[in-house]
Amino acid sequence: MGLYQKISQLREFLEETLKILYYYKSRVAFSFSGVALGILSICVIITTIDGANKKAYEIFEALGPDSIIIFGGSERQRTARERLVTLTVSDADMLEKVGGVYDVLRVFSLRNVNMKYKDRKWQTQVAGGTENYFYSFKWGLQSGSFFSNEAYRDAEAECVIGAKVYEELFKGEKAIGRVILIGRLPTKVVGVLNERGGSAGGPSMDDRVVMPLTTVTKRLANEKRFLSVIRLKTNRDVDATIEDVKMVIRKNHGIPEGGEDNFTTRSSKDILQFVSVISGSLFLFLGTASIIALVVSGFVLANLFYLTIQERKKDIGIRRAYGATRKGILMSFLFESVIITIMGGIAGVLLSVALQGLFERLFGIPMEFSFKVVFFAMIFSLLTGVLSGLKPAMKASKIEPIEAIRG
Amino acid sequence: MIILKNIKKSYFIGERELSILKGINLRIHKGEFVILMGVSGSGKTTLMNIMGLLDTKTYGEFYFMDTRVEDLNDEALAGFRNRHIGFVFQQFFLLPYLNAIENVLIPIVYSDKEIRHPREKARQLLERFNLADRTHNRPAQLSGGEQQRVAIARALINDPDLILADEPTGALDSKTGGEIMELFRMLNEDGKTVLVVTHDPKLASYGKRLIRIEDGTISEDITT
Numbered sequence: 001m002g003l004y005q006k007i008s009q010l011r012e013f014l015e016e017t018l019k020i021l022y023y024y025k026s027r028v029a030f031s032f033s034g035v036a037l038g039i040l041s042i043c044v045i046i047t048t049i050d051g052a053n054k055k056a057y058e059i060f061e062a063l064g065p066d067s068i069i070i071f072g073g074s075e076r077q078r079t080a081r082e083r084l085v086t087l088t089v090s091d092a093d094m095l096e097k098v099g100g101v102y103d104v105l106r107v108f109s110l111r112n113v114n115m116k117y118k119d120r121k122w123q124t125q126v127a128g129g130t131e132n133y134f135y136s137f138k139w140g141l142q143s144g145s146f147f148s149n150e151a152y153r154d155a156e157a158e159c160v161i162g163a164k165v166y167e168e169l170f171k172g173e174k175a176i177g178r179v180i181l182i183g184r185l186p187t188k189v190v191g192v193l194n195e196r197g198g199s200a201g202g203p204s205m206d207d208r209v210v211m212p213l214t215t216v217t218k219r220l221a222n223e224k225r226f227l228s229v230i231r232l233k234t235n236r237d238v239d240a241t242i243e244d245v246k247m248v249i250r251k252n253h254g255i256p257e258g259g260e261d262n263f264t265t266r267s268s269k270d271i272l273q274f275v276s277v278i279s280g281s282l283f284l285f286l287g288t289a290s291i292i293a294l295v296v297s298g299f300v301l302a303n304l305f306y307l308t309i310q311e312r313k314k315d316i317g318i319r320r321a322y323g324a325t326r327k328g329i330l331m332s333f334l335f336e337s338v339i340i341t342i343m344g345g346i347a348g349v350l351l352s353v354a355l356q357g358l359f360e361r362l363f364g365i366p367m368e369f370s371f372k373v374v375f376f377a378m379i380f381s382l383l384t385g386v387l388s389g390l391k392p393a394m395k396a397s398k399i400e401p402i403e404a405i406r407g
Numbered sequence: 408m409i410i411l412k413n414i415k416k417s418y419f420i421g422e423r424e425l426s427i428l429k430g431i432n433l434r435i436h437k438g439e440f441v442i443l444m445g446v447s448g449s450g451k452t453t454l455m456n457i458m459g460l461l462d463t464k465t466y467g468e469f470y471f472m473d474t475r476v477e478d479l480n481d482e483a484l485a486g487f488r489n490r491h492i493g494f495v496f497q498q499f500f501l502l503p504y505l506n507a508i509e510n511v512l513i514p515i516v517y518s519d520k521e522i523r524h525p526r527e528k529a530r531q532l533l534e535r536f537n538l539a540d541r542t543h544n545r546p547a548q549l550s551g552g553e554q555q556r557v558a559i560a561r562a563l564i565n566d567p568d569l570i571l572a573d574e575p576t577g578a579l580d581s582k583t584g585g586e587i588m589e590l591f592r593m594l595n596e597d598g599k600t601v602l603v604v605t606h607d608p609k610l611a612s613y614g615k616r617l618i619r620i621e622d623g624t625i626s627e628d629i630t631t
Contacts, residue, residue: 002521012516012525016505023504318500321461322561323489323517325482402462405496 017336027304032344034297035384039348039377041290044359046376047352047367048286049279051360054368056275060268064138068232068242069266070095070249077262086262087227091249098244100236105129105136107229108216115209116181117169124165126182126209128216134160134193136231144176144191147212155214157187163195164206182209183220238267282363294380297344298388301337305392309333309399316396317404330397337389338382345381349374408569408600409435409458414467416453427453429623430467437568440595441602442614450623452573455604459492459571460484472568489517493562497574499554501546507533507557508542514565525564532560536590552583559590563599570594572603576610588613 021028070091073084092106108128115122127133134146147158159182166175175189196205217223234241242265249263309316316329324332352359356367416428427450435441435458445451456462457469460476469476472491479487488494493514501510511529515522522528533542536556546554555575562570572591576584588603592613595601603610611617619627 004523005521008525009516009518012509012512016509016516019504019509314498314500315502318502319513319517320485321459321488321494322514323485323565325485325517327482328485328517402456405461405500 013332017332017339020336021339024308027308028340031297031301031304031340031388032347034293034300035341035344035381036347036351038290038293038297038384039345039381040351040355041286041293042380043349043352043373043377044367045283045286045290046373047356047369048282048359048363048365050368050370050372051366052275052279052282055366056272059271059275063268063271064233065268066233066235066238067136067268068234068238068245070230070232070245070263071228071266072226072263074261074264076260085226085228086253087230087249088225088252089227091252092227092230094248094252095230095232095245098232098234098241098248100234100241101232102235103132103136103231103233105132105229105231106213106227107133107231108213108221108223108226109228110216110221113183113209113220115165115169115183117178120169120171122165122168124162124207124209126159126211126216126220128211128213128220130213133210136233139196140194141191142194144189147190147210151190152212152214155212155218157182157185157215157219158190158212159187160191160193160210161189162193162206162208162210164204165209166192182211185219187211238269242267278365282365294384298384301340301384302388302392305333305337305389306395309392309396312396313399313404316399317401320399320401320404326397329399330393333393333396334386334389337393338385341381341385341388342378345377348381349377408437408472409433410468410470411458412468414454414457414464414469416450416457416462416465427623428457428464431623431625433618433625433628435600435602437600438595438598439600439602440592440613440615442611442617443602443604443620444606444608444611444617445620446606449620451604451606451620454620455571455573455602458602459494460488485517486519489514489565490520491568493559493565493567493570495555495558495562495570495572495575497577499546499551499558499578501554501557501561503546506543506545507538507549507560510546510557511560511564513561518565520565522565529560529564532563533557536560550583551579552586555579555583555587556590559587559594563594567599569600569602572601574605575603576605576607581609584610 070087072086077084089106092104095101096104106129110126112123113126115124131149131152141160142163144160146160147156150156151158159180161169161175169175169180170178175192178189179186180189181187193206193210232241232245245265246261250261253262255262319329353369360366411431411433414428414431415426417424417426419425431454443451443455453462457464458471460471471487474487502513508526508529511532512525515525530542533539536559538553538556538560541549541553546557549557570591575591576587579587588610591601591603603614616630617627618625
């Protein structure tokens with residue numbers, strides 16, 4: 001048998017299958033949409049987990065693997081909403097002497113500070129940092145400059161604003177050199193930070209104003225003793241450094257042996273762990289949803305096929321009479337089922353691309369599309385098609401031609 | 408072409424054996440036009456189904472194209488049907504979702520015969536049966552006579568040696584039925600072996616050989 005004929009046979013077969021699907025289109029639509037939804041969830045899982053991992057890696061990179069963050073209050077105190085500002089300037093001074101520590105950033109932040117430029121108002125957090133703030137965060141500028149050492153020394157009213165704040169107050173206009181009102185303090189904008197995006201699941205890092213620590217403590221808050229956050233960099237092992245840090249602060253805070261810490265330490269490792277917990281719960285939730293969607297649509301598909309087989313007995317008989325083998329009938333039914341689920345799968349993938357924006361807002365995690373997504377989507381579609389089509393197809397293939405024609 | 412030796416067929420309904428064919432001896436040669444006649448329940452359709460490799464005998468010897476049929480498995484039987492037999496049924500049995508030309512092409516999908524330009528061949532067959540302007544109509548848009556002519560074109564697309572027709576005029580009025588029988592006569596004159604199963608005595612005159620079945624046995628076999 002020639003190749004030409006093989007191709008022409010295949011063409012007739014494909015055309016016939018499509019016509020059959022079109023003829024039974026309302027039934028096909030049910031299974032098709034079920035599979036599309038299931039595959040959509042699978043695509044969202046994969047891309048979101050990939051996105052979360054990528055994001056986590058970016059944060060890890062940005063923080064530097066050698067960073068340790070310390071903030072006031074224990075985990076329990078934070079949930080109980082007890083007093084959280086417990087870190088002191090003297091803690092920071094002591095920590096500079098801990099072995100391996102080569103950079104200490106002191107931050108005192110104020111939340112929900114009102115700011116104003118012309119008639120535009122915005123409310124956000126003000127972070128008062130030491131001169132090494134931008135170095136510690138590895139954070140660059142899109143325009144202007146960082147505040148100067150002199151501004152820090154003299155507690156001058158200068159600030160560097162985040163991309164989000166720039167967008168809200170200046171809406172694309174020139175910001176450098178302009179004066180905004182922070183609380184009641186007129187402050188000169190000297191720089192605009194690069195956009196950084198949200199930290200995994202948390203608020204956007206771009207929604208903040210950075211000022212010299214001295215200006216915040218002397219002119220905005222009148223705070224001489226306490227700090228909100230201390231960030232360290234170490235050239236020793238991170239976990240070993242954390243042990244030392246805890247010991248120093250506990251001693252400085254006079255916490256007795258066995259007493260509860262009134263502060264919390266975090267390293268980049270914790271952030272990675274946090275992200276993996278998030279993606280784990282996403283996986284669990286969406287994974288369950290998608291498996292249910294696929295199983296249900298698989299059952300629907302199988303049942304509809306059973307119904308059609310009764311209706312198509314004559315169809316099967318005719319094909320058998322004209323030379324279709326049992327295997328041929330089996331394959332053609334299986335093929336129909338797989339075509340439906342593969343088309344559903346393709347629709348699911350396209351849907352996930354189309355709805356990307358929506359999901360990113362919903363989960364707060366960017367989706368990362370890759371070939372892997374398409375691969376898994378197709379595997380799952382194929383599996384659903386074969387598993388749900390197999391039994392009906394086997395039943396169809398067992399029908400004797402004589403029985404089918406007799407009706 | 409077909410040799411039947413003492414063919415018996417019975418069904419079991421519970422414990423009770425229901426004998427349909429009670430020892431049929433028959434030879435059908437290439438180029439014959441046979442009318443197989445009998446009343447309903449005489450076993451004529453069962454006999455046709457066995458000769459068409461759609462049903463199996465209970466007892467006896469059956470050779471089709473010099474091959475012992477009981478040696479053939481499902482795949483070989485399907486291949487034999489595809490290569491050698493064209494079926495025509497009382498209810499036409501066209502597939503509702505395919506148009507005329509696609510219905511004619513069904514046997515091609517399962518064929519291993521070398522047929523170049525099958526679509527062109529299907530169109531020519533339909534033209535020959537005065538269906539040139541009906542090639543893209545669905546069965547529901549065709550009259551009974553037109554549907555049966557499409558079915559006959561389908562039976563011919565694969566160049567079979569034998570055409571088996573089971574009550575091909577049963578669902579048609581007598582004028583259209585006569586036209587269909589004329590068509591079979593024409594195909595027979597072209598060299599096809601034709602076997603028509605019917606209960607209608609009026610069709611007897613179309614064939615060259617009349618075989619009468621009564622109660623599972625051949626009661627008359629006349630060659631005119």
